[in-house]
Amino acid sequence: MSNDDTRSQLKSLLLEKSVRTGEFTLASGKTSDLYIDCRVTAMDPVGATLIGKLGWETVKAEIQKQGLDVQAIGGxxxxxxxxxxxxxxxxAQDEKPLQVFTVRKEPKGHGKGKQIEGNFNDGDTIVIVDDVITTGGSTLKAADVLEASGAKIAFALVLVDREEGGKEAIEARGIPVISLYSRSTLLD
Structure with missing residues (x-):
């Protein structure tokens, strides 16, 4: 399957499962005529497969273009x-697979009290991920935690950019943003 076919199939699935119009209050507190819940698509086995393929091809191309050595991906x-x-x-199908981690909203209240879980080492060069960006707030919060742990953020991979200033806020922090879709490409 070509990347164009993958992109088209994923777009159709996002529109079917994840995109709603109406009046909604977003996590940022703003109201919007558009609600996008990417988790529904990302947790669908077909959606996850399409995201994996398109996401990895996009990440791999950016790594090669910038000549980066990236160890992990998460957000x-x-x-x-x-x-x-x-x-x-x-x-994992390539010779240098990426390890995966997650950033907790708050440090764990027991055990080692970690806020970053999974396969992350201090000093790793990473790709930070978000499903949807509006203001960029959650991506920047994750970036704060990761950078405090010594991570070097190569770039951000976003499934959907709502085109409401989030990309610009993240890039103002020095983190390039690559989105698989934007509001305009998703709803064209």
Whole structure:
């Protein structure tokens, strides 16, 4: 299956399962005529497979273009988790697969009190993931935690950019953003 076919199939699935119109209050507190719940698509086995394929091809191309050595992929739980895992699993077919991690909203209250779980080492060069960006707030919060742990963030991979300033806020922080879809490409 070509990337164009994968992109088209994933777009159709996102529109069917994840995109709703009406009046909604977003996590940022803003109201919007568009609600996008990517988890429904990312947790669908077909959706996860399509996200893994398109996401890994996109990440791999950016790694090669920039000449990067990236060790891991992940982001703020829960939105980033299925996307990171799908991309990580697909990357296992290549010679240098990406490890997968997740960032908790708060440090764990027991055990080692970790806020980053999974396969992450201090100093790793990573790709940070988010399902949907509006203001960029959750991506930036995850970036704060990761950078405090010594991570070097190569770039952000986002499933859908709502085109409401989030990409610009993240890039103002020095983190390039690559989105698989934007509001305009998803709803064209």
């Amino acid at each position: 703020m739980t829960l939105g980033a988790d299925p996307i990171s895992l799908a991309v990580g699993m697909t990357s």
